[in-house]
Amino acid sequence: MSALRQLASRFFSSDTVFARRTVGGIQPLPFKEDSLRSRIMSTPIPQQLTIPIGAADGPEITLLVDIGEQVSKYKKLAVINISAEGVSDVPVHAPTSGVITSIENSIVADHSQQQQLCINLAADGHDEALQLEPQSNYSLLSRTDIVFLIRDAGVIGMGGAGFPTADKLSKCAESAIEFLIINAAECEPYITADETLLRERANKVVLGAQILKRASAARRCIIAIEDTKPDAIDALNQALQNETGLDQGCELVVIPSKYPSGSERQLIQCVTGIEIATGHHPTENGIVMHNVGTAYAAYEAIVEGKPCISRFTTLCGQALKTPKNFEVLIGTTADFLFELCGIETSNKQKSIVGGSLMGSEFGSDKAAICKTTNCIIAASANEFQAPQAEQACIRCGFCADVCPSKLLPQQLLAFSKTADTTQLLGHGLLDCIECGACDYVCPSQLPLVSTYKESKKRIENRRQDLELSDYWQQRFQFHQYRVKKEKDQAVSRKAVVPAKPTLAAEPAVKEQNDEADFISKEQASLDIAAAVARVKARRDEKNK
Amino acid sequence: MLPVISHWLTQFVIGSSLLLFIAFALLKINRYLLQQLTTQKSLVNRINRALPQTQCGQCGHPGCLPYARSISLGEASNKCPPGGQETILELAELLNEPVRGLDPAHGQFRDFSVAVIREDECIGCTKCIQACPVDAILGGPKLMHTVIASECTGCDLCVEPCPVDCIDMINQLAPSISQTTTPYFDRLSSPGVSS
Numbered sequence: 001m002s003a004l005r006q007l008a009s010r011f012f013s014s015d016t017v018f019a020r021r022t023v024g025g026i027q028p029l030p031f032k033e034d035s036l037r038s039r040i041m042s043t044p045i046p047q048q049l050t051i052p053i054g055a056a057d058g059p060e061i062t063l064l065v066d067i068g069e070q071v072s073k074y075k076k077l078a079v080i081n082i083s084a085e086g087v088s089d090v091p092v093h094a095p096t097s098g099v100i101t102s103i104e105n106s107i108v109a110d111h112s113q114q115q116q117l118c119i120n121l122a123a124d125g126h127d128e129a130l131q132l133e134p135q136s137n138y139s140l141l142s143r144t145d146i147v148f149l150i151r152d153a154g155v156i157g158m159g160g161a162g163f164p165t166a167d168k169l170s171k172c173a174e175s176a177i178e179f180l181i182i183n184a185a186e187c188e189p190y191i192t193a194d195e196t197l198l199r200e201r202a203n204k205v206v207l208g209a210q211i212l213k214r215a216s217a218a219r220r221c222i223i224a225i226e227d228t229k230p231d232a233i234d235a236l237n238q239a240l241q242n243e244t245g246l247d248q249g250c251e252l253v254v255i256p257s258k259y260p261s262g263s264e265r266q267l268i269q270c271v272t273g274i275e276i277a278t279g280h281h282p283t284e285n286g287i288v289m290h291n292v293g294t295a296y297a298a299y300e301a302i303v304e305g306k307p308c309i310s311r312f313t314t315l316c317g318q319a320l321k322t323p324k325n326f327e328v329l330i331g332t333t334a335d336f337l338f339e340l341c342g343i344e345t346s347n348k349q350k351s352i353v354g355g356s357l358m359g360s361e362f363g364s365d366k367a368a369i370c371k372t373t374n375c376i377i378a379a380s381a382n383e384f385q386a387p388q389a390e391q392a393c394i395r396c397g398f399c400a401d402v403c404p405s406k407l408l409p410q411q412l413l414a415f416s417k418t419a420d421t422t423q424l425l426g427h428g429l430l431d432c433i434e435c436g437a438c439d440y441v442c443p444s445q446l447p448l449v450s451t452y453k454e455s456k457k458r459i460e461n462r463r464q465d466l467e468l469s470d471y472w473q474q475r476f477q478f479h480q481y482r483v484k485k486e487k488d489q490a491v492s493r494k495a496v497v498p499a500k501p502t503l504a505a506e507p508a509v510k511e512q513n514d515e516a517d518f519i520s521k522e523q524a525s526l527d528i529a530a531a532v533a534r535v536k537a538r539r540d541e542k543n544k
Numbered sequence: 545m546l547p548v549i550s551h552w553l554t555q556f557v558i559g560s561s562l563l564l565f566i567a568f569a570l571l572k573i574n575r576y577l578l579q580q581l582t583t584q585k586s587l588v589n590r591i592n593r594a595l596p597q598t599q600c601g602q603c604g605h606p607g608c609l610p611y612a613r614s615i616s617l618g619e620a621s622n623k624c625p626p627g628g629q630e631t632i633l634e635l636a637e638l639l640n641e642p643v644r645g646l647d648p649a650h651g652q653f654r655d656f657s658v659a660v661i662r663e664d665e666c667i668g669c670t671k672c673i674q675a676c677p678v679d680a681i682l683g684g685p686k687l688m689h690t691v692i693a694s695e696c697t698g699c700d701l702c703v704e705p706c707p708v709d710c711i712d713m714i715n716q717l718a719p720s721i722s723q724t725t726t727p728y729f730d731r732l733s734s735p736g737v738s739s
Contacts, residue, residue, distance in 0.1 A: 419633075462630070465596070466593070468597075469593075469595075469596050469597035469598075470597070472597040472598065472599065472678055472697050473592075473597045473608070473609075475678035475679060475680075475695065476597070476599045476607060476608075476677050476678050478679070479676075479677055479678055479679050482679070524686065527667065528667055531665065531667050531707075531708045532707065532708070534665075534708070535707070535708050535709050538709065539709075
């Protein structure tokens with residue numbers, strides 16, 4: 001590969017970036033037309049907002065408001081401390097003004113499928129906002145200032161992983177960054193949030209990309225987009241031509257449409273030709289990737305001074321009359337958006353968060369939109385087939401052909417069934433990006449990805465158990481050491497006769513304490529007798 | 545002159561090759577012995593690593609390491625209830641034995657639980673502190689005791705000695721952890737394989 005690249009760099013100028021062919025992948029039907037028909041709409045303010053602030057057993061959360069408190073729009077409600085060092089604080093802001101009614105666990109529209117702690121905010125409809133501080137001279141801001149402002153605005157990765165953007169940016173300081181890639185591929189069926197955003201606000205996205213480029217000190221900024229989005233490509237070209245940039249221009253790379261080219265490692269390989277090794281971070285190879293939505297959020301955070309209180313979410317599915325894209329406030333519930341799109345309740349069978357290939361079902365329509373919810377599908381009964389009965393693997397090898405990570409899905413399935421951890425790890429289970437391409441092509445309807453997920457979870461649990469047992473072993477060894485040491489010391493203490501205490505001030509003190517001592521002893525003996533009696537009574541009861 | 549030189553040469557060659565051979569043989573023997581020693585030791589280590597290290601003594605040994613030693617000498621490996629089915633499978637694989645069910649004489653499988661002292665009933669007798677194998681209980685004579693939950697192995701050893709029965713084993717596993725998500729796949733269109 002490197003020889004080919006050398007050859008290529010002789011013919012092209014070495015700086016040319018072009019899309020390369022990547023391994024595997026599928027070309028599913030996009031199902032994107034419906035939601036692309038209308039422009040981005042901003043929603044009316046819902047009466048009740050459920051703002052997620054993180055899993056109850058997850059990172060530490062610092063609440064900054066009380067129940068019953070009146071808050072203004074943009075006020076900081078809570079800070080999620082993702083790491084113990086306090087560097088990864090992600091603040092959560094109020095999307096509108098209102099009163100905090102309660103703080104409780106509820107369902108959130110994300111892939112974890114677990115309840116999260118949420119702040120319930122009853123909106124008052126006035127939408128009274130705090131004064132924002134736009135940075136009109138953003139081109140003069142230093143790198144650390146930008147990172148600070150982005151952290152303060154609570155921006156996290158809008159693509160789906162939800163990694164704090166400020167952390168990603170400060171991680172860039174550790175190594176020289178060659179490429180900043182803005183991921184506009186959006187290869188999964190149904191999702192059009194990034195495409196519409198680019199179509200309508202490409203200027204702002206490009207500005208956001210430049211801000212991210214400055215913050216990560218990247219040499220080049222590349223916006224990668226699939227060739228099936230002609231409108232967005234036109235808008236981007238227009239924006240790049242009019243660019244009154246900070247440092248240097250961004251570049252546009254059109255990549256062939258193929259699922260899952262929007263996955264981080266696959267897109268990096270497609271654009272730069274570099275394959276990131278397992279367990280390594282792209283920044284180690286001088287590459288950092290951000291989503292289009294993140295670039296837009298960075299633009300809002302810096303240029304408008306506006307914290308991250310909304311995101312772009314696609315609403316689609318056959319149960320909706322008018323599928324469209326919304327600029328939706330964080331904490332809006334799914335049923336509110338369904339109403340806006342005109343839902344046929346009788347037709348709706350299930351709600352899915354994410355695209356059709358990697359998405360997962362969420363139980364309640366009261367689920368709240370969080371910062372990573374990019375798409376919600378209200379699926380009708382005949383839109384998705386129910387999982388069919390699995391048949392025997394016929395070793396056709398389609399799954400291995402389409403796997404973007406060059407794995408052998410059928411082997412992994414066999415090892416998962418026998419719970420063979422060594423073989424699973426040897427066959428690269430941890431490289432599986434759970435894209436679902438193997439499921440898509442499997443003629444025997446085997447539940448491949450869900451099995452891998454279970455195996456990954458099992459391996460992770462086993463690792464944690466081992467860690468714990470190592471710790472317990474250490475504690476036990478220390479216990480044994482301590483007991484032995486105390487025994488030895490007791491022997492040596494007996495050997496040395498203790499000196500008699502001097503008879504100076506002691507008796508006086510003792511006389512004073514005698515009575516109190518006696519009373520407390522009497523009290524203690526009474527207490528103990530009572531406790532023993534209690535236990536006897538309880539034991540008798542049990543025996544009966 | 546020539547025969548003398550050749551004589552010397554043969555002597556040198558034969559002598560040096562003999563020396564080399566002896567050195568090589570010594571090395572081999574040394575390596576063999578070392579291997580014998582380390583495999584024996586590493587078998588105990590590997591068995592010990594498969595055991596859950598709760599140090600509960602339900603197998604009849606004072607701790608996991610003594611049981612591991614005993615297993616390596618031929619004792620049955622199905623006497624560890626806290627390890628669950630996984631430990632039994634792992635040990636059977638490690639020892640190349642058929643998988644057997646848990647020996648019911650040594651207890652039953654149970655979810656991971658942590659000891660909790662009902663503090664208002666504690667009389668401060670320190671008996672549980674002496675029983676705890678990992679020093680997870682805090683307290684002094686005639687003072688209230690408490691269990692450090694993050695250190696507790698759930699071994700049950702403190703429950704028996706308590707004269708007032710004020711220690712409960714509380715289940716720690718939330719049922720939601722084992723639930724897995726089921727993704728929904730788009731199977732409307734015919735599978736399109738791109739190459």
